[in-house]
Structure formats: structure tokens, C-alpha cells
Amino acid sequence: MFVTTEDTPPCFRGYTLVLPAVSVGNVGQLAADLIVSTLGMPRVGHFHTDCLVPMAGNNPYATSDQDAAVLSTNAEVYSSPDMKLAVLQIRAPVVQTKVKQFRRLIVSWIKSSGFTRTILLSSSHAYQRDDQQLLGSPLRYLLSPALQNEAGERVKGLQWQEMERVCAFPGISDSEQRLHIPGGGITKGLYTDCCKEDVALAVVLIFCSEGDNIPDAFALVNHLNNWLQLVAKPDQGPVPWRVPASWRLLFGSGIPPAIF
Amino acid sequence: MATFFGEVLSVYSRAVDEDEQEELDEETEEDIQIRHELLQKREVHLNWCPELCQDIESSSDKKLQHSHLILAVGPNAAGFLSAHVLTAGDWAPVGWFSLWNERSRGTSRLSDSPAVGEPGCLIYQQKGNASVLICQCLSYVAEDQLFQWTDKIFACLPKRGLSVLVLSDSPVAEYKTPNYINGSSTPFLRALKTSAYKEALRCPLLEQPNIVTGLAAAVLSHCEVQGVPAVLYQCYSDMIVPDSVTMEAYRVALMLLSKTVKLESCPNADVLQKVSRVTDVSSNLYT
Numbered sequence: 440m441f442v443t444t445e446d447t448p449p450c451f452r453g454y455t456l457v458l459p460a461v462s463v464g465n466v467g468q469l470a471a472d473l474i475v476s477t478l479g480m481p482r483v484g485h486f487h488t489d490c491l492v493p494m495a496g497n498n499p500y501a502t503s504d505q506d507a508a509v510l511s512t513n514a515e516v517y518s519s520p521d522m523k524l525a526v527l528q529i530r531a532p533v534v535q536t537k538v539k540q541f542r543r544l545i546v547s548w549i550k551s552s553g554f555t556r557t558i559l560l561s562s563s564h565a566y567q568r569d570d571q572q573l574l575g576s577p578l579r580y581l582l583s584p585a586l587q588n589e590a591g592e593r594v595k596g597l598q599w600q601e602m603e604r605v606c607a608f609p610g611i612s613d614s615e616q617r618l619h620i621p622g623g624g625i626t627k628g629l630y631t632d633c634c635k636e637d638v639a640l641a642v643v644l645i646f647c648s649e650g651d652n653i654p655d656a657f658a659l660v661n662h663l664n665n666w667l668q669l670v671a672k673p674d675q676g677p678v679p680w681r682v683p684a685s686w687r688l689l690f691g692s693g694i695p696p697a698i699f
Numbered sequence: 700m701a702t703f704f705g706e707v708l709s710v711y712s713r714a715v716d717e718d719e720q721e722e723l724d725e726e727t728e729e730d731i732q733i734r735h736e737l738l739q740k741r742e743v744h745l746n747w748c749p750e751l752c753q754d755i756e757s758s759s760d761k762k763l764q765h766s767h768l769i770l771a772v773g774p775n776a777a778g779f780l781s782a783h784v785l786t787a788g789d790w791a792p793v794g795w796f797s798l799w800n801e802r803s804r805g806t807s808r809l810s811d812s813p814a815v816g817e818p819g820c821l822i823y824q825q826k827g828n829a830s831v832l833i834c835q836c837l838s839y840v841a842e843d844q845l846f847q848w849t850d851k852i853f854a855c856l857p858k859r860g861l862s863v864l865v866l867s868d869s870p871v872a873e874y875k876t877p878n879y880i881n882g883s884s885t886p887f888l889r890a891l892k893t894s895a896y897k898e899a900l901r902c903p904l905l906e907q908p909n910i911v912t913g914l915a916a917a918v919l920s921h922c923e924v925q926g927v928p929a930v931l932y933q934c935y936s937d938m939i940v941p942d943s944v945t946m947e948a949y950r951v952a953l954m955l956l957s958k959t960v961k962l963e964s965c966p967n968a969d970v971l972q973k974v975s976r977v978t979d980v981s982s983n984l985y986t
Contacts, residue, residue, distance in 0.1 A: 442924045444894075485920075485923070487921075488846075489843075489846035489850075489923045491976050492842045492845070492912070493849075493913070493916040493917035493920050494907065494908065494910055494911070494916050494920075495891060495909055495910065495911050495912075495915070495916040495919045495920050495923075495931075496905065496908075496910035497904055497905055498907070499907060501907060506836070507904060507906075507907070508892065508904055509894065510891060510892065510893050510894060510919065510923045510924060512924070513916075513920065518834060534842060534843045535843075536734075536737075536738070536843060537843070542777045546917065551947040560714070575747065588710050593963045627838065639714070658744075659753075684908070685907045685908045687875075687877070687907065687908050688876075688877065688908055689908075691875060692876050692879065692880070693876065693877045693878050694879065695879040695881075
């Protein structure tokens, strides 16, 4: 359930929604963090649901002590009216028995809010790639039929690679081809639901392994930026993404000085 | 995963599930029935004593009229309230939560409140003062039950004029800081507050990238979304068993409490004894 924090509820008609799938390496979530932090998007509401494990903390995008004392919850919506962009950041795993219910909730919210397109940032286990996927770029995309007309040409122009369907039974060449996104959390389910319900959804994903996934997040968000042009690319050097305060100490606290 | 120092660690996946979540479309009737029964078994029940049930029934909005909820999560927070607050006035248990999960099977009896010494969630009210509810939660509430737990208690409380204070225990190992924490700096408190909470805080705010989880997070999230003023004091301690030093860390919360409840400035020795007795080393080596 979307609960606004503004006096007047925001209108998302005609907006693009970006949301992460809680997937391997949390890459989608990290990439969404980069977008919210770099564009300085204000929070407009919470996504309050029993499908996610509860979690609370202070403002993850704080830039000074003044704006640090803002309570943030497990799922929040950020919006940029100028860019017609909204980001639903998810910070907690989905409760295992409520995955289906969560997908339904997301799809119905997308429909009722009137988003023109939704982009799901995701990842998949690198070690489960098949032979054809091992070569070249680790980035893949998927478009639901509702988005194919609008975005199909554009992503082909960018020379993006579509996520391959793999054989249900490897080695048997004429066996059924199916979508396989291991470690992708709700990715496959949400994509299938959106195809069925005629929702315009694009999945942008990266093959990766657990570990320091910050480089994967940058790769994914740069890839997305080629399409959506969220942040202007400078003539030289990389896009200046702003790393949020919450990324500090990803690998734990300081080292005890006594060990040296 | 191999670390900087070369040792190989087995990491659990941060993704929801190792394998792709298979579609559950091919569920048989039996699967559905089992799932349904499991859900029913894991349901959280909030039971009130007959007097409070009557209060809820007789009020116009089917709610209690309390203005303060004080929640203690964990043995130290609960012990602190027992030693400082519950001994001072005429407090009596008026309700309890009963729930079942893998780690707390004891409180499944719906009709009985948890026995003495049994971990559970008990709610107290002072005789002749129906403005404050104190809830001590010592039992484990599973991830999928947290939202329900919160929903159940706030369904009985008014939205307006309510304020919430949460005291919660946490191991210091979960606290991240660029500086190394040595034993002499623990226990210490960190605070989180909802946007509707306007009073001054008694300790530093919880710094990023630290987060809270569990019951405290569920209650705080609910209060933030509903616009209820709430504050959490999280105590980081390096003790794995309840102890009086950690309980004393909650002393700053006394100032907040003093406005709402009568309390003992000196902890009750008998209660402290009882709370920490469980941890006495039971060795027969020298007896």
C-alpha cells in the first residue's frame, strides 16, 4: 500500500518507475540508490506492506547532519517531477511465503498510479550462465509486449542484448526454450505477470556474483543511463554518480589497532 | 568468497532465494491446504483480560483510550522496566501475545498467558491509571509475524494523542563504525525517531549505515507511516546474557518515562536478581 508523506498525494501519471529486484549481490538496489542520490530525489511516500521484512534506519542519502534525522523504512518512493521519474527503493527481502502477493501488489500499484513504463533493475547468478551467455557483455534486457513497440527500436539501436531463453533440458536441441533468471528474486515472476497483464515493463539485468557488487551497480546504472539519459554524460570521464552515505562500511567496522 | 586476507568464507546469498523461484501454479489441493494450515498456525493473537475487552467493546471506536505505549524488546530492556517501573506502582498484566514459530513454541496456548519464567509478550497496565501500557517482549517474533504483531496492537490503540517509546537490545557486533569499539565504551545508546516526534533526544542518533530490524523496526515503521510520534532507544551491548550494567544504559530513558509513569530511581534488587539469575554459571566444580 502506497502511503504519501506529502500534503497532496503525488500524481504519477505519465511517469517512468524504476524499481529494483532484491537479487544476487543486491545490484538493483545499489543502482537505485545511485539514481536517487545523484538526482537528489525527494521522498514522497512509503510502500507499506506485510510482504517485506521490516527495517528502519536514518536517512540513507543524508548529505549533512541537518538532513540525517529522517526515518527511512523498508520500501520508499522517491520522485522527480521535472524528469517524470519515480524510484521505488526496496531495502529488505520479501517474506518467503508472500512473494506472489508482493508481485500482485506491485503490478496493481503500477496500474493504478498510471506509470507509462516500469524498469526493473535486477541481477542473475554469473556462474549459471550457459555457453552463449559467457561471451561478451554481462548486461541483458527484457521487454514486455506492451513496451516492445515504444522501446524495442531504441534498445536495439543501443545494441543491447536480449536475455536468452535457454533449453529446459540442456543438450536436447529441440526442447522447450524458457526464461531462466537464477538468483533474480521476483524478476521472472514480475516479468511474466506484467506480460500477462499488459503492463509496460523492461527488465535490465547484469550477471554477477556475491561480493563487492559496487562495480556491478555502476555498470548497471551506466547501462540504464544510456537509454534513459538520467544524468548528462560528460565529454570526458565517467558519469558523476554520487555514492550515498549508506554505502560506507559495507565490509564492517574499523580494524582494531591492536592487531598491528 | 575469498577475502583480502585469503581465507575462504562461505557466504549466504543476499538474494531472496538461491534458486529461481519456481511458479507455484501447479499447486495441488493438498498443498493449498497445508499452506493454509501453516499460515493459520503462524497467526499472531493478541489477548486482553476481560476488563480491557469490555473497555474496547464499550468505546465508540472499539479502541482502548491509552495515550502511551512503552515497548521493551529483549531481556535487558524488559529487565530495566521490571526493575525500575513495574515494581513502583500497582502494575498488573492485562494482556499477552500468543504466537507460534520455530523458535518460540511455548506461547502457543491461546487461552493462557505465558507462565512465570516463560518467554512471551506481556502487556501491563497500572491500576487506576489507564493512560500507559507497558509491553515486554521476550519471545522471538519471526520475520513474517512482525507486521501482524504491530498491526494487532495498534488496531487497539487510538491514532491520535498516542506516543510510543521503544527500548531495544542489540549486540554491539551489529554496530558499524569507522572507529574500533573497545569494551570500555559499551553499552551505549543510539536513537531513531519518527518525523512526528518533536521532543529532544537523550542520546546521539543512529548513524548511517546502521539499521534496526525486528520488532523495533516494525513498530517504528508503522508509527512513521501512520504519523504517530515514536522514539526508539537501541542499546548496544557486548554481553550475551542479561546484566545490570546494560540495563543501566537505559537510564537516560528514565527522564522520558518520569513524565508518564511513577518509577523507582533505584532498581529493585529482587527483580534484578531474578532477571540475571538465569545466567548464573551452574557449575558444581567447587561445591
